[in-house]
Amino acid sequence: xxxxxxxxxxxxxxxxxxxxxxxxxxxxxxxxxxxxxxxxxxxxxxxxxxxxxxxxxxxxxxxxxxxxxxxxxxxxxxxxxxxxxxxxxxxxxxxxxxxxxxxxxxxxxxxxxxxxxxxxxxxxxxxxxxxxxxxxxxxxxxxxxxxxxxxxxxxxxxxxxxxxxxxxxxxxxxxxxxxxxxxxxxxxxxxxxxxxxxxxxxxxxxxxxxxxxxxxxxxxxxxxxxxxxxxxxxxxxxxxxxxxxxxxxxxxxxxxxxxxxxxxxxxxxxxxxxxxxxxxxxxxxxxxxxxxxxxxxxxxxxxxxxxxxxxxxxxxxxxxxxxxxxxxxxxxxxxxxxxxxxxxxxxxxxxxxxxxxxxxxxxx
Amino acid sequence: xxxxxxxxxxxxxxxxxxxxxxxxxxxxxxxxxxxxxxxxxxxxxxxxxxxxxxxxxxxxxxxxxxxxxxxxxxxxxxxxxxxxxxxxxxxxxxxxxxxxxxxxxxxxxxxxxxxxxxxxxxxxxxxxxxxxxxxxxxxxxxxxxxxxxxxxxxxxxxxxxxxxxxxxxxxxxxxxxxxxxxxxxxxxxxxxxxxxxxxxxxxxxxxxxxxxxxxxxxxxxxxxxxxxxxxxxxxxxxxxxxxxxxxxxxxxxxxxxxxxxxxxxxxxxxxxxxxxxxxxxxxxxxxxxxxxxxxxxxxxxxxxxxxxxxxxxxxxxxxxxxxxxxxxxxxxxxxxxxxxxxxxxxxxxxxxxxxxxxxxxxxx
Numbered sequence: 001x002x003x004x005x006x007x008x009x010x011x012x013x014x015x016x017x018x019x020x021x022x023x024x025x026x027x028x029x030x031x032x033x034x035x036x037x038x039x040x041x042x043x044x045x046x047x048x049x050x051x052x053x054x055x056x057x058x059x060x061x062x063x064x065x066x067x068x069x070x071x072x073x074x075x076x077x078x079x080x081x082x083x084x085x086x087x088x089x090x091x092x093x094x095x096x097x098x099x100x101x102x103x104x105x106x107x108x109x110x111x112x113x114x115x116x117x118x119x120x121x122x123x124x125x126x127x128x129x130x131x132x133x134x135x136x137x138x139x140x141x142x143x144x145x146x147x148x149x150x151x152x153x154x155x156x157x158x159x160x161x162x163x164x165x166x167x168x169x170x171x172x173x174x175x176x177x178x179x180x181x182x183x184x185x186x187x188x189x190x191x192x193x194x195x196x197x198x199x200x201x202x203x204x205x206x207x208x209x210x211x212x213x214x215x216x217x218x219x220x221x222x223x224x225x226x227x228x229x230x231x232x233x234x235x236x237x238x239x240x241x242x243x244x245x246x247x248x249x250x251x252x253x254x255x256x257x258x259x260x261x262x263x264x265x266x267x268x269x270x271x272x273x274x275x276x277x278x279x280x281x282x283x284x285x286x287x288x289x290x291x292x293x294x295x296x297x298x299x300x301x302x303x304x305x306x307x308x309x310x311x312x313x314x315x316x317x318x319x320x321x322x323x324x325x326x327x328x329x330x331x332x333x334x335x336x337x338x339x340x341x342x343x344x345x346x347x348x349x350x351x352x353x354x355x356x357x358x359x360x361x362x363x364x
Numbered sequence: 365x366x367x368x369x370x371x372x373x374x375x376x377x378x379x380x381x382x383x384x385x386x387x388x389x390x391x392x393x394x395x396x397x398x399x400x401x402x403x404x405x406x407x408x409x410x411x412x413x414x415x416x417x418x419x420x421x422x423x424x425x426x427x428x429x430x431x432x433x434x435x436x437x438x439x440x441x442x443x444x445x446x447x448x449x450x451x452x453x454x455x456x457x458x459x460x461x462x463x464x465x466x467x468x469x470x471x472x473x474x475x476x477x478x479x480x481x482x483x484x485x486x487x488x489x490x491x492x493x494x495x496x497x498x499x500x501x502x503x504x505x506x507x508x509x510x511x512x513x514x515x516x517x518x519x520x521x522x523x524x525x526x527x528x529x530x531x532x533x534x535x536x537x538x539x540x541x542x543x544x545x546x547x548x549x550x551x552x553x554x555x556x557x558x559x560x561x562x563x564x565x566x567x568x569x570x571x572x573x574x575x576x577x578x579x580x581x582x583x584x585x586x587x588x589x590x591x592x593x594x595x596x597x598x599x600x601x602x603x604x605x606x607x608x609x610x611x612x613x614x615x616x617x618x619x620x621x622x623x624x625x626x627x628x629x630x631x632x633x634x635x636x637x638x639x640x641x642x643x644x645x646x647x648x649x650x651x652x653x654x655x656x657x658x659x660x661x662x663x664x665x666x667x668x669x670x671x672x673x674x675x676x677x678x679x680x681x682x683x684x685x686x687x688x689x690x691x692x693x694x695x696x697x698x699x700x701x702x703x704x705x706x707x708x709x710x711x712x713x714x715x716x717x718x719x720x721x722x723x724x725x726x727x728x
Binding site: 122154155 | 460461481482483485517519520688
């Protein structure tokens with residue numbers, strides 16, 4: 001088992017990474033749980049059938065624990081689901097000394113974290129991520145839900161008090177889920193670690209490679225990159241925004257194609273390629289787009305996803321992006337690997353490139 | 365005009381108090397507003413007719429400003445109203461550099477503050493309280509809404525960046541609203557300032573006295589007491605809980621009698637008398653209950669409110685109080701003026717006293 005510490009201005013918390021460690025939660029979290037009155041596990045219908053009962057039994061050995069299940073899928077990041085979760089907290093008689101345990105993927109972590117952030121003005125929570133994507137989002141304290149007019153528009157910064165990441169849970173992920181989570185890791189390499197990016201390009205060239213090549217080492221490196229950034233800028237006043245590389249178009253793609261049709265990581269991968277093109281177009285970089293695109297395409301990412309959608313609809317969706325200020329579209333661009341920067345971009349430039357993508361596709 | 369500074373671990377902000385200053389908001393807030401992209405005023409239907417247009421015009425001289433109105437009343441602290449407020453933020457294109465202005469009473473301040481706390485994971489907000497009660501709650505950063513199963517169970521700590529308190533707005537308050545707000549001020553005297561309490565008992569002996577006797581001085585003292593407490597304990601890990609003197613029963617009375625039938629301050633006044641009785645009953649104090657009760661009764665407070673309700677229903681409501689941990693009822697008790705303390709109390713003691721109140725009333 002590995003243990004990393006994440007430091008933020010307000011708190012320091014451990015991230016445990018190891019095989020099968022979800023069954024040792026009570027023991028690993030003993031210093032925290034021994035001070036708590038009770039625990040509520042929040043999980044989704046799918047993860048519950050895999051790990052719910054085991055975790056509940058394990059934690060019950062330490063403190064009174066109950067479990068609440070939300071339906072699987074992005075739809076559960078709605079205001080209605082949020083209200084249902086709060087009702088579950090009240091019905092479980094959670095008090096200010098209770099703890100919420102988020103067991104599941106990114107959706108579960110986001111909504112359970114937001115419930116913990118706002119129930120009685122904030123109680124403790126612990127992340128037990130079961131997907132690659134959730135492993136990424138479980139560090140850093142971003143929590144939130146969707147508004148019907150935009151993704152993640154409602155939320156809070158609320159750091160977990162611990163993260164328990166059992167790598168055995170990855171065994172049950174679909175290829176789509178692998179790909180979705182892996183995109184965030186690739187992103188970390190692009191924005192912060194050129195050496196690591198080279199290694200990835202050499203060693204991970206197809207889906208199967210993701211699942212075998214030195215994964216634990218990779219996880220640790222990815223978390224460490226994120227922890228470094230969060231440490232410097234917890235509330236995203238500055239460099240934390242770089243973690244949104246690929247996300248401006250990525251979120252818009254998710255929204256316009258209808259949540260669930262394209263995964264978060266798929267959107268981010270297409271968004272990263274687009275950000276590189278935009279960097280070139282504005283004469284701020286010299287990416288070899290074909291090389292980058294081919295690598296991501298070989299890994300199964302839908303790098304042409306934007307060409308399937310209306311450019312106008314994508315731009316309209318981007319305008320509800322949280323980075324947008326005073327109506328200007330803002331992108332994380334990059335000069336080269338390891339050198340990201342924030343840039344407000346004229347709508348006309350974005351529109352031009354989106355239309356170009358569409359034309360290229362029609363041509364193919 | 366007077367200016368106080370409220371210090372918290374994360375921020376320091378000004379509280380402006382003066383006659384007619386709401387019409388100088390743009391000027392007073394210039395250092396803050398000049399850095400913002402746009403403003404959204406959130407107010408209620410009643411306050412809007414009084415001050416909405418003036419404030420919108422005033423602020424528009426500084427930055428693009430729009431206004432969103434919620435229905436008047438506690439019902440607007442619902443999850444539905446919260447969602448509507450978020451929709452208004454999105455439709456007004458608020459971004460991370462925007463500011464929400466809460467114009468109104470406690471309900472408006474609580475919900476607008478919670479919207480500001482959670483829209484895009486937190487944006488700036490300014491309080492422009494128009495009632496005595498809101499003047500109290502506008503300092504300290506507690507924001508929140510109600511769940512159908514309990515009051516203020518959902519919320520966040522989110523400090524305003526300024527408070528503008530125009531004492532002229534008090535002119536339009538009903539007696540019920542005066543009484544409601546004044547209870548919090550009396551509470552400050554009970555928990556922290558015995559000398560001030562004596563002055564109040566000598567000088568404020570009927571409703572009309574509230575409205576005339578050195579009000580501005582009183583407001584400042586009351587805010588200063590609260591600011592001192594918030595400075596020491598922003599997140600209510602310790603002494604801030606003393607501000608809940610009278611609130612355990614008070615909240616239960618509001619809930620059991622149906623929100624709106626008894627005002628917040630009326631509930632708190634009855635709750636303070638109950639807390640004194642409980643302090644005596646547990647042999648932790650020697651309050652002369654009759655004297656305290658008579659004073660508050662002369663001011664028009666329903667000090668017997670608990671006797672009208674089922675003791676069991678009140679206890680059940682108290683169990684959803686945020687101070688409750690591990691199912692134990694927790695009260696702020698007081699040995700004497702200026703000496704409050706937190707105490708977990710057996711349900712049987714509370715039940716005994718509630719039943720005694722009922723019997724006394726039947727006897728009268």
